Amino acid sequence: MxxxxxxxxxxxxxxxxxxxxxxxxxxxxxxxxxxxxxxxxxxxxxxxxxxxxxxxxxxxxxxxxxxxxxxxxxxxxxxxxxxxxxxxxxxxxxTPARDDLRSLLRKYVSLGLALGGAVLLAGLWEGRQAFAEISPAGRDSGAPVGAPMGLPGIAVPDRVAVYVLAGGLVVLLALIAYEALSRRRRST
Structure with missing residues (x-):
């Protein structure tokens, strides 16, 4: 054989x-x-x-x-x-043409990692901007001397996260729709 x-x-x-x-x-x-x-x-x-x-x-x-x-x-x-x-x-x-599971997972996991990386970069950028607004003395220029300081820029601002995640989801949905249409065309 x-x-x-x-x-x-x-x-x-x-x-x-x-x-x-x-x-x-x-x-x-x-x-x-x-x-x-x-x-x-x-x-x-x-x-x-x-x-x-x-x-x-x-x-x-x-x-x-x-x-x-x-x-x-x-x-x-x-x-x-x-x-x-x-x-x-x-x-x-x-056998019917079919993408193997490993290549599909690799494609969508890498897309998810890219989306997560974009959210992280956007958060770091916003954090850097917020940190730059703090005065060199280590306190906010408009806050009283004894006021507690928060952690500047650690959390991703809501508006940035929403825009990056929404954009990533739109791209992900577009890719899934494209793949579904491609499979439908190949099967007919």
Whole structure:
């Protein structure tokens, strides 16, 4: 058996020829016969009681898509060289196109981290602005001498947080809508 299966999705260029080659009932009979033992085109035609041209046509199409392969040659009783066909050592899986969970999580977690970073930067910027308004003596210029000082600029001001979060949510919703539309177009 092959080490790694070939995973195909409906939009892949290899899927259409593969589907056409194996869709025929004759191709199915050929594959069943070759699953039992390797055969030449003439032996296959004789076993399945079909014209050799039909067998040769289907064999060539199945070889082209990689489902069967030429395993060697034999000499006929008339002295002609004949190809011997067998099933290819290949596993093919056709599966619906789907983003794997890891890539989706990576995409949205990185977006969330970027949004959180933007909120943090906005908070630091506002904190720096508030800290600059404090006088060099360490007190607010308009406050009485004994008044307690708060922690300037540690918390993110509400207006900045709202704007950054709202903008981030709009971008996130736009990305989700775009992805949903893309999937819908691919499935039709």
């Amino acid at each position: 092959a080490d790694e299966p070939t995973v195909l999705h409906p939009g892949d260029p290899e899927v259409q020829p593969l589907a056409r080659a194996i869709a025929s009932p004759t191709a199915g009979e050929i594959l069943q016969a070759l699953a039992q033992e390797p055969l030449t085109a003439s032996a296959l035609a004789h076993r399945l009681e079909m014209p050799i041209t039909t067998a040769a046509y289907h064999l060539e199409r199945l070889v082209d898509v990689g489902v069967i392969e030429v395993s060697g040659t034999r000499w006929s009783s008339k002295g002609r060289e004949q190809k011997v066909y067998r099933l290819a050592d290949r596993v093919v899986i056709v």
